[in-house]
Amino acid sequence: MGLDIAPLWDFGRPEASEQRFREALQKATGDDALILQTQIARSHGLRGNFATARQVLGSIEPGIASAGFEARTRYELELGRTFASATHPPEARTGENQELARKHYEAAFAIAREGKLDGLAIDAIHMLAHVDTAPADQLKWGRAALAVVEASAQPAAKRWEGSVRNNIGVALHKLGRYEEALEEFRRALAIRERDGNAQSVRIAHWMVAWTLRALDRIDEALAIQLRLERENEAAGTPDRHVFEELEALYRAKGDAARASAYAARKSAAKR
Numbered sequence: 599m600g601l602d603i604a605p606l607w608d609f610g611r612p613e614a615s616e617q618r619f620r621e622a623l624q625k626a627t628g629d630d631a632l633i634l635q636t637q638i639a640r641s642h643g644l645r646g647n648f649a650t651a652r653q654v655l656g657s658i659e660p661g662i663a664s665a666g667f668e669a670r671t672r673y674e675l676e677l678g679r680t681f682a683s684a685t686h687p688p689e690a691r692t693g694e695n696q697e698l699a700r701k702h703y704e705a706a707f708a709i710a711r712e713g714k715l716d717g718l719a720i721d722a723i724h725m726l727a728h729v730d731t732a733p734a735d736q737l738k739w740g741r742a743a744l745a746v747v748e749a750s751a752q753p754a755a756k757r758w759e760g761s762v763r764n765n766i767g768v769a770l771h772k773l774g775r776y777e778e779a780l781e782e783f784r785r786a787l788a789i790r791e792r793d794g795n796a797q798s799v800r801i802a803h804w805m806v807a808w809t810l811r812a813l814d815r816i817d818e819a820l821a822i823q824l825r826l827e828r829e830n831e832a833a834g835t836p837d838r839h840v841f842e843e844l845e846a847l848y849r850a851k852g853d854a855a856r857a858s859a860y861a862a863r864k865s866a867a868k869r
Contacts, residue, residue: 601630601668603637609644616641629669632658636672640679648680648690655680667713671706675721678702682728691731700729717754720746720762727765733772740766760789760798764805771809780809796833800826804839811847820847838867 606618616638623634635658642651655677662673682691682699707722709715720743727739743762747755767782787802807822823843830837841864848857 601626601633603633606637612641612644629666632661632665632669633672636669636676639676643676643679643683644685646685646687648686651676651680667709667715668718671710671713671715671718671722674702674706674709675718675725678706678722678725683725684728686728696729700726703729715754716746716750716752717758720755720758724758724762724765727769733769737766737769737773740769760786760793760802763789764802767805767809771812776809776812780806780813783809796829797835800829800837804837804843808843811843811850814850816847816850819843820851823847836863836867838864841867 603619606622607615609615619634619638619641623631623638626634635654639651639654642648642654655673658673662670665673678699678701679685681695681702686695703722703725706725707719710719710722723739723743723746727736730736730739740762743758744766747759747762750756763782763786767779767786770776770779770782783802783805787799787806790798790802803822803826807819807826810816810819810822823840826837826840827844830840841860845857845860845864848854848860
């Protein structure tokens with residue numbers, strides 16, 4: 599892959615990312631221009647503007663058939679994301695949309711594998727878990743993605759390991775297989791700590807604590823969530839998910855006053 603789009607992305611600020619892509623597009627040609635437009639489409643999808651995203655992708659469709667593997671893979675991936683993704687509300691998850699998404703994700707996977715683009719192949723597998731949403735299916739796709747991660751020597755594939763292990767942990771947690779989930783979340787945490795992104799590390803600790811609560815290891819979970827509360831406050835990023843867990847943990851300990859206080863903080867954080 600020639601064009602490095604990663605530095606242009608800020609997934610928390612899709613509008614700013616779109617502006618960076620448009621600036622880069624002014625000097626781009628050939629496949630690079632096509633790839634940048636797929637990412638402009640994705641920025642619209644992250645904002646829930648799926649019709650706009652499809653319009654952008656439709657504008658480049660004539661050039662896709664003769665493009666290289668990366669541009670073709672990204673085109674199929676982003677088209678799939680306009681039909682089924684984490685951004686879609688429940689009412690948009692119709693059978694027709696799910697099957698359209700499946701078709702495009704499977705096409706993306708096939709093109710990526712042919713082009714030996716392991717990171718994008720993993721992305722396509724990862725998105726199939728938004729089509730097949732039963733926990734057992736999500737576990738299946740997570741295991742499939744992990745197999746590609748482990749078999750690949752490509753950095754773009756290896757970077758997926760933390761996310762893939764987190765997804766496997768979530769699926770195991772939903773299935774009530776808490777000990778196995780905890781193992782995956784701890785592996786994901788070790789990867790996040792190695793990578794050094796503070797926010798990702800905090801999220802990984804939250805997943806561990808969430809599972810400790812499910813295992814009735816209340817005091818261990820409480821210690822982690824209280825530390826996360828302090829760290830988030832220091833970073834200026836209070837997290838309602840931490841408050842939600844603290845509410846549940848104090849209720850489990852029979853401390854109704856503290857539980858109610860965190861319930862109020864959780865409600866205030868939603869506004």
